[in-house]
Amino acid sequence: MSSRFASIKGVLLDLSGTLHIDDKVTRGAVEALRILRSTGIKVRFVTNSTKTSDTRLHAKLSKLGFDLTPSEIFTSLSAAKRLVQQRNYRPLLILEDEALEQFADVRQDPPHNAVVVGLAPSKLDYGHMNRAFTALLGGAELVGIHRAKYYASAEGQLSLGPGGFVAALEYAADKQAVLVGKPARAFYELALADMGLLESPGSVVMVGDDVLADLGGGALDLQLQRVLVRTGKYREGDEAKAEAPVDGVYNTFADFVDAVVASSSM
Numbered sequence: 001m002s003s004r005f006a007s008i009k010g011v012l013l014d015l016s017g018t019l020h021i022d023d024k025v026t027r028g029a030v031e032a033l034r035i036l037r038s039t040g041i042k043v044r045f046v047t048n049s050t051k052t053s054d055t056r057l058h059a060k061l062s063k064l065g066f067d068l069t070p071s072e073i074f075t076s077l078s079a080a081k082r083l084v085q086q087r088n089y090r091p092l093l094i095l096e097d098e099a100l101e102q103f104a105d106v107r108q109d110p111p112h113n114a115v116v117v118g119l120a121p122s123k124l125d126y127g128h129m130n131r132a133f134t135a136l137l138g139g140a141e142l143v144g145i146h147r148a149k150y151y152a153s154a155e156g157q158l159s160l161g162p163g164g165f166v167a168a169l170e171y172a173a174d175k176q177a178v179l180v181g182k183p184a185r186a187f188y189e190l191a192l193a194d195m196g197l198l199e200s201p202g203s204v205v206m207v208g209d210d211v212l213a214d215l216g217g218g219a220l221d222l223q224l225q226r227v228l229v230r231t232g233k234y235r236e237g238d239e240a241k242a243e244a245p246v247d248g249v250y251n252t253f254a255d256f257v258d259a260v261v262a263s264s265s266m
Contacts, residue, residue, distance in 0.1 A: 005263035014208035015047040017232020028254030050118030076181025089114035118145040136173035146181035183217025
């Protein structure tokens with residue numbers, strides 16, 4: 001256990017794989033979140049979830065028993081929408097229908113000047129990918145909401161993530177995707193700024209089940225404390241894949257909270 005936990009001011013929490021896996025809560029997570037909040041530590045939720053809108057995501061988490069407000073959740077989907085609006089894109093959206101709700105007020109008529117790709121199992125087929133490829137050849141920019149290799153299902157199995165599809169489009173169209181979700185530095189900075197801790201990122205812990213997508217990139221650049229949990233997509237030996245040694249590894253999020261509480265009482 002890192003002694004630095006005694007002075008932490010904020011925690012960034014991954015959602016899928018860390019607090020829940022599909023419709024199942026990880027062991028003790030609901031009560032652990034309540035305990036963590038009771039310590040006065042600020043909490044924000046940072047997720048690459050793109051299968052559903054932010055509104056539906058909050059409703060799902062509340063139904064699972066988690067106490068959180070919509071404003072505490074930072075999703076890569078909302079970050080993608082922010083980018084689309086800032087750059088006046090008319091995007092071709094490769095997203096699930098429930099995620100498309102987020103972009104209902106965005107112009108999407110052709111000619112498309114951007115292709116936005118998220119985790120969309122029902123849309124990542126040859127027809128949609130070829131349509132995206134055609135738009136890219138016509139000059140559209142490629143936006144990858146994130147490029148995770150895989151994600152975990154409730155059965156504990158891994159399923160293919162959007163990363164391979166983003167890479168395929170990059171290769172075929174000879175373009176580099178703009179990435180907006182974890183582990184992009186700017187994505188973490190949004191949550192840090194909201195907590196008022198942008199100037200002291202070392203006092204914030206990022207907790208996740210993906211040693212690269214959650215704990216690499218911007219999390220490392222910002223020198224966040226980085227904690228890996230052995231739930232969700234975690235597989236034995238993932239610690240060794242880290243870009244730099246992590247600050248702690250725990251079986252569950254609840255175990256991490258136990259360590260924080262123990263550290264604060266020392």
